[in-house]
Amino acid sequence: MSAGEKYVAAAYGVFLVFVLVWAAIIATKLSRLERETGELARLARARTSADQGDG
């Protein structure tokens, strides 16, 4: 590869890497949100069944 081609590849590569890193960060966030909503749903279900049990 000539020098010019290397730099063009580097510039586009930086951009591509950035988009992929951002996607990875979003994916991590999404799995954390999934875990937290799961916990909250469990809490809510426990509470509704406890209410039904008492009521």
Place this chain on the structure above:
Amino acid sequence: MSITRPSLSALAAFAVALAAASVLMTFFVAPEDADQGLSQKIFYVHVPIALTAYACFGLGAWKALRLLLTRGERYDLESYTGIHQGTIFGALTLVTGSIWAKASWGVWWTWSSNQLVLFLVLFLFYCAYFMLRFSIEPGPQRERISAVYALFGVALIPVSFFAIRLASDFIHPTVFTRDGPQMTGSMFAAFCTSWAAITLLAYVMYRTELAGKRTDVNLRDLREALAR
């Protein structure tokens, strides 16, 4: 969420299509620049990123203004996300600009590129935004102070631009020049496609980040409600 607001997945799909089209046009349609050779192709990714950064800062400032004038709840997160996106694209502008400088002139940095210097100043300014924001307790005062700072940012952009132009007269002789693209029709078309793709990508990222931040807030409120 109104019906007229396009769905995020549709926008993302369109952004992918535009990105593919722009890469095709950049490398197969647009002719190679006579002076700079292949490295001129960096222009098609560097300049749209810079323009998108400006647009994000502008969006952040607009939302900030709405916050100060209407005190709407949503504007704080929208302004913050806009500034966040702008700072990221600003950093990308500096990196791609540096690569282009190395390709064109053999140096990783030069003070004679007014756009690079401007982005450096803005990058410093907006990094300080985050330091400011996270040094203040969450609440209405933090929202307002962040909004005022975001507005100062857009005032700083033209003022710094003039300052840097004036400074180039006495600080460094203009050693490196790059002719403004005398673009042929196909080069211009490739540029516009690239610009549209990157702008749309930035918008998709903005909406996605905003959704994530809002969900965080909702979860926190839900947890507080369930803890009682």
Place this chain on the structure above:
Amino acid sequence: MTAYLGDVAALARKDLRLELRARDTLPAMALFVVATLVVFHFALPGGASEDAAYGLLWVALVFTALLGLGRAWAPESEAGALDGLVLATSDRSAIWLGKALATLAFLLAAEIVALPAFALFFAPLDGPALLGVLLASVGICAVGSLVSAMAAAARGREVLLPLLFLPLAIPLVVGGVGSSISPEPGAYLAFLGLYDAVFAILSWAAFEYVVTE
């Protein structure tokens, strides 16, 4: 209008009186700027041009201003008085204007010491250079008073203030250095005037959003 100006004058007078009594900020600024100039003598290599000296003058001025700005809201925050001021005045922007004028007075007083010292140690200062110093000082105090109030609301304010202030000060340094060394200072002086107008109006309008809880 007169009530507004009365508020501004009262606030500025209060700051000046406090400083005259306590005498802590102003002597510190004067001493700091002279010491900085001496450090610059040792920092400049032997063959350095005169232009470089003018550049260093502006570095000294900016950092001396930062010293003063760091203390600008100290009387209010130490006494817990800012909330009281915010409630007492009809228009909160008067607080900003009073503070900016007082800070300008302090900065100008420090410059009365700094500029002759610079002329003595390094290079002469002509009319455009002095006008540049005056215009830039106005801009520094306008923007600095606002940004200092922002930092006052935050943790780690001593570290935060320079981070917030320096990017905004860059155009002022350009204008100031240009008016000192350029053969045609007119453009730089006009630019400083523009900066002052834009950022003074912005600071004046935005201040109330910064201080209200």
